Amino acid sequence: MLLPRSDSIHPNFNQDLQRFLFGREYQIDELPFPEDMIRQHVRKGLIALRRGVEAVDDGLFSLLLGSRRWVCRRCGNSDPGLFGSCACGRCRKSCVYCRRCLNMGVVRSCTELATWVGPEPVRQPVTPGGNGGLCEWTGTLSGEQAAAAAELVRCLNEGHSFLIWAVTGSGKTELMFPAIEYALLRGERVVLTTPRTDVVRELFPRMKASFPSVPVSALYAGSEDRIPDAPLVISTTHQLIRFHRCFDRVFIDEVDAFPFHFDPMLEYAVQKAAKEGAPFAYLSATPPPRLKNAYLRGDLKGTKIARRFHGHPLPVPLFCWAGNWKKSVAQGFLPPAMLKWIKGKMEAGIQIFLFVPSVSLLRELTELLQREALDHVAGVHAEDPDRHVKVTLFREGRIRILVTTTILERGVTVPAVEAAVFGADDPVFDERALVQIAGRVGRSPEYPAGDVVFFHNGRTLEMVRARRHIEQMNEEGGF
Amino acid sequence: MNGTHCLICGGIRQDPLTVRTLLLAGTDPGFCKNCRRKLAPIDLDDCCASCGRDLRLIDKSFVSGSVCSDCRNWAKSGRNGLFGRNRSLFTYNEWMKEIITMFKFRGDALLAEGFRTEFRSVYRKLKGSGWENLRDWLKTGERRAAGVKYIIVPIPLSKERLQERGFNQAVLLxxxxxxxxxxxxxxxxxxxxxxxxxxRERLMIRKNPFLFNEEAAGSISGHKVLLIDDIYTTGATLRFAAGALEAAGPQRIDSLTLAHG
Structure with a gap:
């Protein structure tokens, strides 16, 4: 049998182009293929082109007023404040461009986006291992987990989306394995996506170890584990924006994490990356209202796991009034109630996560704590260049108090840690954030309990809701 | 366009409330206080008389008579020709570098709008208002006509580059x-x-990359010309441009750039 040479033109189309462009959407000049070759394929109806930025038809009224709304086809942006226009050097007219997805290369109204609409490329089927399966994870699922996993497989096969609402530390990741394995065996393309880079970096080695015979590709900014055409893709939601009708199944971990529910672009990216009618599996400890309500109404299938895998209840947060904390930090002293709590924990040799609402407060507070002659205090925030180093040091126990913004509210597991929120009444801390923060504590079977204290200046509805959420989950878990 | 959000960080601008902002229906697009603070504006009264460099940032030993040593070298080299002076709005610091990257290389053309007020006010100063000219006249006895207009010439891009970038940043400015x-x-x-x-490479080049567009000859001859570019670095580009224009016989050639560095 003759193997096709990589540069050979198939009677109908170029296979490299097909493989490159299938399930993706690129600007024509981004493609590493000559333009006339692309035009040929367009004429044959194998590649579809559309404008990058298009005017939305708003009906007669806006036509009369002469106002025009635009929509970016790559990122779904339709906010009139996020478009700019300038005299375009290419089309010699005034051209509108999208400002939201600029960092992926500018998309103008004269830009053409290309996607493959011809036949799907044939892929090597994944070969099952000795036990007839692909998953070589050796752990066992608890009864609750196994039931949820079976339900997930069943629903996705029927083409329904599914919500797994499981408390923090209940082993959500392992729950997905049967469903992922099933899809891979059928030769489908699966993506596991999450808004946070840290979570992708944590998931990737776990997935690779669990599915050793499957090519796994990890997509995040700066990733070195990109495998083209991998059947299993682990990706940040940002990276999915380049995909177009590619995946048969989509798993979204931490659906509610920032910035997913703040940024409509990411929602659009995920929707665009999935094939039409592909089922979604959502995983979260604190589902956003839209999904939660759909589940409670019965529109969205799902399951709830109210018990941690080690079988202990979730730690319930305590409220502690700390006075006007903003003012006291500005005046250079710590609220006495908090200082007392921290000193007590330090003497007991317990590590502390201290969450603060803003980066400026983080700096001041870290300095204050250091001045209180407490050793091994460090602050970490999103733009901190030493972020990963500090988190590692904290894990190793060499940093005793880690002051942080909400970036570490999920994904980080440190065995015997206790948590406090400084300024829990700040609007940054909503119910979901507070529940996630409380979920940092007591995750290991050896240390299943611990303090979670919200230091506040007047309790807010969000704080009360967070506590009620946790209590309710504990109740449902049978405590 | 919506002017309540910062063009760079997208945050709400929170400009101080004044009668003007209260009465005007819309605000011009611009930057928020935080993003603006990171810029390093150049004081026009304390800059190199020739190239517009911020003299506070360089060692005093490089300055003599409010002209920096780079400019003295240019004067010695005899390549100045009709090129008079350059003025820049900001020093090219890390933040400016980031903004210019966003503006020029990423293609966020709208960012130019954020510099509108500064650009205009520096231009007015360069042009000289009637009052300032009167003061100068009283001081020096040299009379100038009030606010003589400049002929404004943006530094062009090559066709290829314009195709690639989609716009000419100097034209936008x-x-x-x-x-x-x-x-x-x-x-x-x-x-x-x-x-x-x-x-070194920039200063080594001796071949002028610019050509004079003959059609514009009539409008240049005998007038003051103001070249516009995004950055003044060594001054080589602007001097080449000035050199290409000399044939048309302008009265003098100055330049205005967004950044200096």
């Missing part, structure tokens, strides 16, 4: 002035990007 532009220069070649060369 020049348009901020709200005066008619004269495209008196063309750049036929396709040399390497200036930003990819080091200082």
């Amino acid at each position: 020049a348009e901020l002035l709200g005066e008619p532009l004269t495209h008196a220069l063309v750049r036929p070649g396709s040399e390497r990007k200036q930003s990819k060369k080091n200082r």
Whole structure:
């Protein structure tokens, strides 16, 4: 049998182009293929082109007023404040461009986006291992987990989306394995996506170890584990924006994490990356209202796991009034109630996560704590260049108090840690954030309990809701 | 366009409430206080009289008579020709570098709008208001006509580069002035990007990359010309441009750039 040479033109189309462009959407000049070759394929109806930025038809009224709304086809942006226009050097007219997805290369109204609409490329089927399966994870699922996993497989096969609402530390990741394995065996393309880079970096080695015979590709900014055409893709939601009708199944971990529910672009990216009618599996400890309500109404299938895998209840947060904390930090002293709590924990040799609402407060507070002659205090925030180093040091126990913004509210597991929120009444801390923060504590079977204290200046509805959420989950878990 | 959000960080601008902002229906697009604070504006009264460099930032030993040593070298080299002075709005610090990257290389053309007010006010100063001219006259006895208009010439891009970038950043900046532009220069070649060369390489080049556009000859002759560009680095580009214009016989050639560094 003759193997096709990589540069050979198939009677109908170029296979490299097909493989490159299938399930993706690129600007024509981004493609590493000559333009006339692309035009040929367009004429044959194998590649579809559309404008990058298009005017939305708003009906007669806006036509009369002469106002025009635009929509970016790559990122779904339709906010009139996020478009700019300038005299375009290419089309010699005034051209509108999208400002939201600029960092992926500018998309103008004269830009053409290309996607493959011809036949799907044939892929090597994944070969099952000795036990007839692909998953070589050796752990066992608890009864609750196994039931949820079976339900997930069943629903996705029927083409329904599914919500797994499981408390923090209940082993959500392992729950997905049967469903992922099933899809891979059928030769489908699966993506596991999450808004946070840290979570992708944590998931990737776990997935690779669990599915050793499957090519796994990890997509995040700066990733070195990109495998083209991998059947299993682990990706940040940002990276999915380049995909177009590619995946048969989509798993979204931490659906509610920032910035997913703040940024409509990411929602659009995920929707665009999935094939039409592909089922979604959502995983979260604190589902956003839209999904939660759909589940409670019965529109969205799902399951709830109210018990941690080690079988202990979730730690319930305590409220502690700390006075006007903003003012006291500005005046250079710590609220006495908090200082007392921290000193007590330090003497007991317990590590502390201290969450603060803003980066400026983080700096001041870290300095204050250091001045209180407490050793091994460090602050970490999103733009901190030493972020990963500090988190590692904290894990190793060499940093005793880690002051942080909400970036570490999920994904980080440190065995015997206790948590406090400084300024829990700040609007940054909503119910979901507070529940996630409380979920940092007591995750290991050896240390299943611990303090979670919200230091506040007047309790807010969000704080009360967070506590009620946790209590309710504990109740449902049978405590 | 929506002017309540910062063009760079997208945050709410929170400009102080004044009668003006209260009464005007919309605000012009611009930057928030935080993003603006990171810029390093150049004080026009304390800059190199020739190139517009912020003199506070360099050692006093490099300055004599409010002219920096680079400019003295240029004067000695005899390549100045009709090129008079340059003025820049900001020092090219890390933040400015980031903004220019976003503006020029990422293609966020709207960012230019954020510099509109500064650009215009520096232009007015360069042009000289009637009052200032009167003061100068009393001081020096040299009389100038009030606010003589400049012929504004943006530094062109080569066709290739314009195709690639989609717009000419100098034209966008020049348009901020709200005066008619004269495209008196063309750049036929396709040399390497200036930003990819080091200082020595830039100064070594002796072949002028610009050509004079004959059609504009009439409007240039005998007038003051103001060249517009995004960055003044070594001053080589602007002097080449000035050199290409000399044939048309302008009265003098000055330049205005967004950044200096």
